[in-house]
Amino acid sequence: MSDKGASPNNPLPLKGVLVLEFCQYLSGPSAGLRLADLGARVIKIENPGKGDLCRILPIKNRWVGENSLLFHTINRNKESYTVNLKSPEELAEILELIRQADVVMHNFRPGVMEKLGLGYEKLKGLNPGLVYAEISGYGSRGPWVKKPGQDLLLQAMTGLMYASGDRHDPPVPFGLAIGDILCGAQIVQGILAALVSRNRSGKGAKIELSLFESLLDFQFELLTTYFAGGQRPLRSKVQNAHPLLGAPYGIYATRDGHMAIAMVPLKTLEEALGCKALGRFTQEMVFTHRDKIKKVLADHLASDNTAFWLAGMREKGLWAMDVKNWKALKQEAGYKHMKLEQKVRLPDGQPVLTNRCPIRIDGKRLVSDRPAPALGTDSEKIRKEFNLFKATT
């Protein structure tokens, strides 16, 4: 992978940016992780008892020492500073740290930071250049403010469960925390735009986002079509892959596996697959006869192997792909070429394999082998470095 003329000595883009992460679980911490990989210094501010509750939230019962593997995945490349925010002395220390920071982000429920004396208005007085970022479940007003901002619940409430699966299936959730991940990614956009703005104006900003708004934005194509037509976009009865797209768009079973077919004109498809039965449909019918066309195609594709069909389609440059599981994917030269994995080294020397940052800057992959911090492991160092003792004396 060439660097195509990028300056070799240009630092990581966010070098020198100090981020204080008052966040738990996934939405905020995934944002902190992205900022860290882009070069920022990210300090998790945690309470001294348990810290980020993700430390004790495993998926599939996987642990690395005292913390879940999940916590290690989301919080690598960060530091941890513990503070009891209800103690006035310790709060004074954290205020001094905030005075020297560029970004404060949190994902507490609305009102919690204000109650702790860490609301934006107060912090702005202390540090006018501060970028203050806040993630909530449902925004800061209205009847749902106190509801838990948990991913599956937000998927349920935003209509998203009627996008996947077939027409007569029950609501089908995304099998990943799409709300958390998207909201975290968008708060990074807001934070960075505010930092760009601060470069010119010297002034910080408050950035707010909710999982609800992120998941509505995620469905902007569906919602706009719904507003315009007055009808809820419906999943196809068979092989649904996107409620707005006509046949053949979907995943089909073959004799030995599954394959995906994206937008392909019917006539072209008929020829590439030798599927004469498609001949009774015209291109104008891809919406009106979506289910029938898909059914004809499904019957046809079940009669031979994926490799056979793919060969016919690839030859003509048509949009098709076999459906792979991760094991099959990992064997592919195209996967290996992208070097998508990186090693994180735990303090005891044990390696953990994980994904790297998806963004490349100046032709370089952004990798870091620094592990997630033990709870409070950087507290003393940070106290000295930022001279926080003076705050309490």
Add this chain to the structure above:
Amino acid sequence: MSLLKDILVIDFSQFLSGPSASLRLADLGARVIKVEKPETGDICRQLYVSEVKVAGESTIFHTINRNKESFTADLKNEANKIQVRQLIAKADVVMHNFRPGVMDRLGFSYEAVKAIRPEIIYAEISGYGEDGPWKDLPGQDLLLQALTGLPYLNGESDKAPTPMGISVVDILAGTHLTQGILAALYRRDQNGEGGLVQVSMLESAMDFQFEVFTTFLNDGEELPQRSRTNHAHAYVAAPYGVYATADGYLALAMGNIQVLKELLVCPELGEFTDPGEWFDRRDEIKTILARHLEPKSTAYWLGILEPADIWCARVLDFDSMRAEEGYRVLEMEMMVKTTKGHELKTTRCPIRVNGQLLTSPQGAPFLGEHNDAIAQEFGLK
């Protein structure tokens, strides 16, 4: 509140991944000029997804490209290329999502653009990277989902691999590109140097799965197992899932099975006292819960679970969601209008700045709508 005031973005991209990135930049205050091919323009203009159209063009195009300008240029015509170079000379960001090699052949590679404008941020989205064995494969959302294992995370275990019904890879790749562009703009303001930002749909699709893929990489490469019943997440214990009730559906997130046993008066759950079993025996637990929840209404169960702070919600569709006060207070809907007066209701940018919504009434541009104005303003010959 215009955070990206005075930032000029020259956008060569088409369809969804790139244009969704420039839409976000536009809503944050940047000026975005789409450079489009004469006659046809962004192919998305003709990508119809319903009977509803805006002035003969796809509503999807108008959704993704509002708040932008359109300038047509034939990038194989030398006179047009000179004009585009003049635009680039004033730009902060150049972005594209052509297949690898296309911009090089057209004379707009990073080196070429950097020679015109040394401090440029040059951003590109590919399907599978700029080189390597897959570089020429089509970078289309469903194909990337199929390739990266995403369909094996959705639907029950007896179902075929089930794709996610939104173009999630396009949208995430666009989101990641915006992050990279903004980070590079921040650095440019600090040290005066531009930069190259690259994202591929393959990298974005894998990043999306980073929690579960990391588990796979470290547990001896066991493939994900979807639940047999009431599936919602292959790696999360019962009760996590969606359950039918007498009049709809109820979503239940993480919860203590013994607490649920008491609250729901479901003695059959009594044997599942070991939290480790809530993952290993999740299908048994979910089967019991599904049978227990089915006879009564969603409101009945919410009335018991919500006061006890159990993570639960009613499953809504767009019709029922829009009727909710909690939806209305977000003011997520806004009207945009083309210069010819066509109106379209769409959703606003989800980000709030200093308590204010980022809205813009400016609809999508017609093909080449701003040719004359841009030529005049930038003194193009």
